[in-house]
Amino acid sequence: MSLVEASQVEKTYLSGEIQVPAIRSADFTIEAASFVSFVGPSGSGKSTLLNMIGCLDRPTSGSLKVVDTDISQLDRNAAAKFRGQHIGFIFQDFNLIPVLTVAENIEYPLLMVQNWSPEKRQERVKELMDAVDISDQANKYPDQLSGGQKQRVAVARALVTHAKLILADEPTANLDHDTAYRIIDLMKKMRDDYNTTFIFSTHDTKIMDAAEIIYTLEDGQVIQTKGAGNHE
Amino acid sequence: MNRVFRIAARNLLRYRRRTALTTLLITIGVVAMLLFVSTAGSFKAMMVGQITDSMLGHLQIHKKGYVSSIESLPLTLNMKPEMVEKVEAVFASTKGIEAWSPRIKLGAMFSNFAQTTSIRLNGVDPEKELATCPELIKRIIQGDSDKLLEPGKILIPELIAKGLKVKPGDSVVLVATNKDGSVNGINFIVQGVLEGISGPGGRDGYMHIDDARQLLRIDDTEISEIVVRLNNPKSLKQTLQKLNNSLGEVTNQKGQPAFEVHGWDKLSPFSNIAKMIDLMTLFIKVMLVSIVLISVMNVMIMAVYERIREIGTIAAMGTLPSNILKLFVIEGFLLGLLGAILGTAISVVTILILQQAEITFSFGRQTGLVLYPLISINDIVFASVIVVAVSVLASLQPAWKASRMDPIDALRHV
Numbered sequence: 001m002s003l004v005e006a007s008q009v010e011k012t013y014l015s016g017e018i019q020v021p022a023i024r025s026a027d028f029t030i031e032a033a034s035f036v037s038f039v040g041p042s043g044s045g046k047s048t049l050l051n052m053i054g055c056l057d058r059p060t061s062g063s064l065k066v067v068d069t070d071i072s073q074l075d076r077n078a079a080a081k082f083r084g085q086h087i088g089f090i091f092q093d094f095n096l097i098p099v100l101t102v103a104e105n106i107e108y109p110l111l112m113v114q115n116w117s118p119e120k121r122q123e124r125v126k127e128l129m130d131a132v133d134i135s136d137q138a139n140k141y142p143d144q145l146s147g148g149q150k151q152r153v154a155v156a157r158a159l160v161t162h163a164k165l166i167l168a169d170e171p172t173a174n175l176d177h178d179t180a181y182r183i184i185d186l187m188k189k190m191r192d193d194y195n196t197t198f199i200f201s202t203h204d205t206k207i208m209d210a211a212e213i214i215y216t217l218e219d220g221q222v223i224q225t226k227g228a229g230n231h232e
Numbered sequence: 233m234n235r236v237f238r239i240a241a242r243n244l245l246r247y248r249r250r251t252a253l254t255t256l257l258i259t260i261g262v263v264a265m266l267l268f269v270s271t272a273g274s275f276k277a278m279m280v281g282q283i284t285d286s287m288l289g290h291l292q293i294h295k296k297g298y299v300s301s302i303e304s305l306p307l308t309l310n311m312k313p314e315m316v317e318k319v320e321a322v323f324a325s326t327k328g329i330e331a332w333s334p335r336i337k338l339g340a341m342f343s344n345f346a347q348t349t350s351i352r353l354n355g356v357d358p359e360k361e362l363a364t365c366p367e368l369i370k371r372i373i374q375g376d377s378d379k380l381l382e383p384g385k386i387l388i389p390e391l392i393a394k395g396l397k398v399k400p401g402d403s404v405v406l407v408a409t410n411k412d413g414s415v416n417g418i419n420f421i422v423q424g425v426l427e428g429i430s431g432p433g434g435r436d437g438y439m440h441i442d443d444a445r446q447l448l449r450i451d452d453t454e455i456s457e458i459v460v461r462l463n464n465p466k467s468l469k470q471t472l473q474k475l476n477n478s479l480g481e482v483t484n485q486k487g488q489p490a491f492e493v494h495g496w497d498k499l500s501p502f503s504n505i506a507k508m509i510d511l512m513t514l515f516i517k518v519m520l521v522s523i524v525l526i527s528v529m530n531v532m533i534m535a536v537y538e539r540i541r542e543i544g545t546i547a548a549m550g551t552l553p554s555n556i557l558k559l560f561v562i563e564g565f566l567l568g569l570l571g572a573i574l575g576t577a578i579s580v581v582t583i584l585i586l587q588q589a590e591i592t593f594s595f596g597r598q599t600g601l602v603l604y605p606l607i608s609i610n611d612i613v614f615a616s617v618i619v620v621a622v623s624v625l626a627s628l629q630p631a632w633k634a635s636r637m638d639p640i641d642a643l644r645h646v
Contacts, residue, residue, distance in 0.1 A: 051640055054548065056548060056639050056640050057640055076553065077552060077553065080547065080550050080551065080552050080553065081550065081552065082550075083548065083549065083550035084549065084550020084551070084552075085550070087550070088549075089545075089548050089549060091545065091643070093541075095541065095542070095544075095545040095643075097542060097545070097546075098246070098542075099239070099242035099243055099245070099246050100239065100242070104239075108546070108549070109549050109550065111235050111236070112236070112546065112549075112551050112555055112559075113549055113550040113551055113552075113555075157549075161550075
């Protein structure tokens with residue numbers, strides 16, 4: 001069973017009275033523990049597709065199954081629970097909570113989403129901080145960190161709940177090249193260590209090369225351009 | 233849960249100046265309310281205590297029609313002995329009555345043999361009167377204040393003592409007309425001078441009830457009024473109801489009710505001032521609620537607006553809408569709690585300072601009244617609960633808005 005199965009997925013937005021297609025008849029599958037990139041120019045639909053896979057949005061038509069769940073059937077609360085259970089997010093702007101320390105930012109999903117016991121939370125946070133090599137910054141606040149350190153914290157926060165799928169929308173867009181590569185390497189290592197699927201979007205050609213499978217989006221069409229069974 | 237409170241507290245500290253200003257506003261509101269309640273409430277309690285404990289009692293019973301003619305002190309509307317017996321029988325079956333005192337009220341001419349003036353007098357049984365109005369003896373500002381009255385002696389009001397230059401030990405004569413129109417005069421010794429207080433009867437003199445009967449040539453035990461003291465003044469309404477029910481059944485020869493029962497509030501104009509104080513207290517409470525509601529709602533609306541992306545982030549992570557709501561409501565709760573604690577602390581300290589300062593003030597013709605503000609635990613709990621509850625209420629709308637945000641829109645917010 002694939003982790004993500006999209007069949008004839010369409011997404012259209014209403015702009016006034018005009019229907020604007022964002023995703024057209026997307027058919028693809030993503031297996032567990034894959035390292036996948038969605039690439040394409042701005043406005044090609046990368047974020048829309050990631051939002052739908054992340055249960056933040058619903059397809060207009062078609063079927064989209066994530067972790068064997070048809071996400072179009074989930075209501076607001078069920079979608080939130082599903083995200084908290086199975087999906088982690090990494091954002092372009094890091095989106096760390098400024099009033100929380102590094103350790104507390106990583107701990108946050110365990111506290112507010114999964115309700116772990118304090119001892120287990122502490123243990124898991126320490127494990128993740130060690131994994132992303134940020135333990136020495138545990139008590140610092142986000143505004144005391146560099147961009148790369150912030151994104152490491154974001155990676156740890158995404159992984160902390162044992163998420164099966166990590167979605168990263170332009171995770172390196174606000175980083176310099178060296179740091180960007182290090183973050184991509186870190187994500188790949190985390191995939192290897194934790195067997196977690198990473199899907200990230202980018203329009204940086206050097207970064208996209210790191211992906212094992214690439215789906216290219218153009219005018220809402222999703223075409224596999226790298227990886228097993230590509231249609232290139 | 234502790235961690236959630238800590239996160240909420242840190243969110244409040246994120247905007248220190250705004251949080252400080254809002255807390256200050258709530259604190260000022262709490263202080264204003266508690267100080268007003270303590271000073272106005274204490275003034276009201278002091279005045280009501282003075283009126284009931286030294287003059288009117290908690291309630292009074294008269295023959296029907298007496299109160300509307302009380303200015304002329306009509307002897308023709310006195311209660312006959314058999315009526316008094318009926319009242320006594322009702323008292324025996326009514327719970328909550330601590331003491332009662334019969335009075336004969338009369339008007340007389342008061343003369344020091346050089347000058348003459350009119351005087352209103354209460355003929356009382358000293359023991360029963362003291363049991364019913366225990367503070368009366370404290371109003372004796374000149375003369376023997378160890379006991380209330382002895383036969384042949386009278387207590388005169390301060391105004392007459394000053395006006396006619398009469399002092400304790402002086403001999404005076406009282407001349408009164410009885411209900412048949414005949415005039416009688418008797419010599420008395422001034423036992424003491426009574427401090428005048430506000431309200432009806434506040435400038436009356438006192439004499440022994442036997443002397444009053446002798447002066448008015450009353451042979452039987454008829455009286456003008458019965459003054460009643462209750463065990464618990466708060467049970468006035470219920471006791472009035474019971475007495476009205478019981479005594480209402482007693483009718484005169486015309487088949488009309490023979491008695492009328494009035495609480496102190498119907499006999500003293502101070503009750504209107506007391507009502508005004510209650511109204512102003514309510515107004516201050518409404519002001520407090522408004523201050524808290526507007527300030528907390530304002531600060532929470534701003535907090536939600538400034539943290540839209542953050543709300544999108546935590547929603548994307550899977551935080552349930554109910555948990556997002558809880559996070560913001562706790563922030564409002566903490567704001568209210570902080571304001572309530574600071575406001576209460578400042579109020580209590582200020583009240584203690586005012587108590588030590590013993591500030592005096594005048595009310596009507598009374599001077600030298602000491603302002604002694606008191607605050608009850610109930611008032612503090614009430615103010616704190618109101619502030620915290622309104623703070624939670626005020627943060628609900630912004631918190632609800634935050635919890636209903638679409639994560640995608642929130643994440644896109646710049």
